[in-house]
Amino acid sequence: MNELIYQKNQFVEYLQIEKNASFLTIDQYKDDIENFFSFMMSESISSLKEVDYSLIRVYLSELHSKELSRRSISRRLSCLRSFYRFLEREQLVHHNPFLNIRMPKSENPIPQFFYEEELEHLFTVSDLTTPLGQRNQALLELLYGTGIRVSECKQLEISDIDFSLTTLLITGKGRKERYVPFGQFAADALTDYIEYGRETLLSKSNNSTHNVFLNARGGPLTARGIRMILDKMVKDAALTVDIYPHKLRHSFATHLINQGADLRSVQELLGHEHLSSTQIYTHVTKDRLRNVYMNSHPRANK
Template identity: 30%
Template sequence: MHISEAVDQYTRHLADVRRLSPATVRAYRADLADMAATVGDPLLSAIELESLREWLWRATKRGDARSTLARRTAAARGFFSWATEYGHLKTDPSLRLIAPKRGRTLPRVATADGVGTVLDDMRARAEEGDPRDLRDAAMLELLYGAGLRVSELCGADVTDLDRAAATVRVLGKGSKERVVPYGRPAARALDAYLVRGRPALTARKDVPTTALFLGLRGARIGPRAVYELVSREIAPLVGADTVGPHALRHSAATHLLDGGADLRAVQEMLGHASLGTTQIYTHVSGERLAAAYRLAHPRA
């Protein structure tokens, strides 16, 4: 069996058996396809540790980031572990393949006042009654108010909202379900959208849909439209040309910790499997504290 054929089988295994998200499966496939192209797509049994090291070395010379190299190392190790477990290989050539240490990049975070100003402006626009403005205001409020991922926002249905409890049920990474609270501003924006915005958008499509947020043609909204909205409204706050919806998620987590929220509570809200993932936001808050100290303390 050639590597390319084994990669096809492995990625089907990731999708059908391990039930990873389509985006994750695509990322694994891309990394492993790059490996196959670099080593020349030989038989799976012909791959040795040196072949894999050569692949990573070429990626390093190409200028790939350490995080990319670490991800590709993990993809290769998962692939060859699967191939050995399922009898396609006698020994795993990746056992001594070492991933470079990943540098930690702190997320871009907007100030609470900046986000508040943007959301207030969005609410004022939505009061004019345009369905798109009503929808956009509700999406931004929910992204920030509940710290959602863009996939969670786009995948939410109307029935996932509990408006009495002010919570939303979402399906996160690894198909893990969680219930997340949101605040009064998000509740008001959602109520306005559901009453005046969504019915107008629903009328634009013949087939009814359960999706919470709809595009301008009445179908479930896609991630690209949410990216464009967030980038247009939030990018100026963080000094970037473009940012994605994660900027609001990062900001929500940091502002919660700045306000004294418990780290584990923030972990639960964000749906992080590891507390270590959440701890990156303590570094962001710590940097702000240090900056404030340097500016204000007489003995700084």
Template identity: 35%
Template sequence: MLLPEALEAHRLHLEHERGYSAHTIGSYGSDLADLARFAANREVTDAADLDLELLRDWLWAASSAGLARATLARRAAAARSLTAWLHRSGHAPTDAGARLRAPKAQGRLPRVVGGEQMRELFEGLEGRAAEGAPEAQRDLAIVELLYGSALRVSEACGADVDDLDLGALTVRVTGKGDKQRVVPFGVPAARALSTYLERGRPALAARGDGPGAALFLGDRGARIGPRSVHRLVSRLLEAVPGSGPSGPHTLRHSAATHLLDGGADLRAVQAILGHASLGTTQIYTHVSMERLTESYRLAHPRAVQEEAG
């Protein structure tokens, strides 16, 4: 099987059999397209001719080009996924990437926006929404839901009106692997969502060919996309002090950390976030401990040794 054909068949496998997200499929596709170009330069065009040495050379070239460790790790995962599928489906005699390894991504604590900073952010959104613009009412509602339910941006964008239960203060979302879960949200989010559904959404829907089932609509009346939400949140967080990512995932990180700071059980936070493994959720305990340590250092009179006079 030629590599381009193998890559397309592998993409369909990830989409229909493994249930990977569109983001992961796109990232893997880009990585493997680069691998195919690298292989072609080595005069390797058949998927069955991929071997461990070529895969290692490909990663080494990417490392020499200065790619981040996280990117190298993802490329290695994409290659292993491809070679494992080739072997299982009978298109290759062995799994060439089974022993492929890449540098581990550096452990990096996620960015967390403080509670007071979140309050100021929402005050700004509420002020704009009060002026009556449907886009502003939508922006407030979607940010309230992202933070209030600690959602992934894809989950918020994929939600339908029928997934929302304003009486029970819950929303049903579809996460990774097409797994559904029901997540709670608070009264401020319910207030913003109610206003948006009564006023903002009908005005946005009138700009399109029909509102459809989507909960959140873009400026042209169709379902809003993750890129639009990413731009919105990035603009909002530009003015917030702190380094690190400034997209919607920062709101998810912040919500999870604030839940733990407030005394929520780790298992409950795992369920809210939709993590398959408790280990993934435990990173937020490290974030909370870091914040606790910093608060202690700044506030406790015996935390720092006095300098000698």
């Protein structure tokens, strides 16, 4: 087992130093590799050199029996393929048994998003006379107004905000930086929160922090904390919809495209490396356009 841990740690170091991978990606890779190690132990396999095609087929069967999505299975296979590619490069294994494994066809679910009326209702639930209400309003305005990821939001610092140009300096996946504009609603909410609410929250902590969003004790807000805040806002708004930070990101992109924004611009705002990642939002637009056509054109239906 010590050998496996050493090889995993070597790979993690490679991801950090050579690939400049994000903390989120590294944590996901570690989880996937450790999951595979557990499977190896259950099959009495103690070395990565012993892994072969037939063993991987058993592993795949186990993943299917757990009813994991094709996307999750594909991600785990991709991680292990990269892991073995690294081990092969370092001459720690002789071959990569994952090269001959076909990836399951990925699902392309249409992203869930909020309708504009639902969001408008959400913007009215925070008590703007309290520090936490000011924080929650700024959080909601920023997530929807910029489309940034929750991982990018939680690490946002005061120095990353330029109020004169109304832009954020965002450090995204792979520590790549990009500038994202924000609108007047987000600017007003951020100003109120930073000048009043944040100062009150910060006074409750003995430690100084530069993070924009703080918890009730004055420490940096976590990703889990952001999800809990959004869940409570939906409950307060008496909405019967699910909410998660990425749904606001989906809404941001969908509403931009519905209003005529081009894909390349949306790709840049979202920080997508490939345009194909952004193209999922065109499906939403196509569905909307088809519904408009079917309900509006005099020759659409008999």
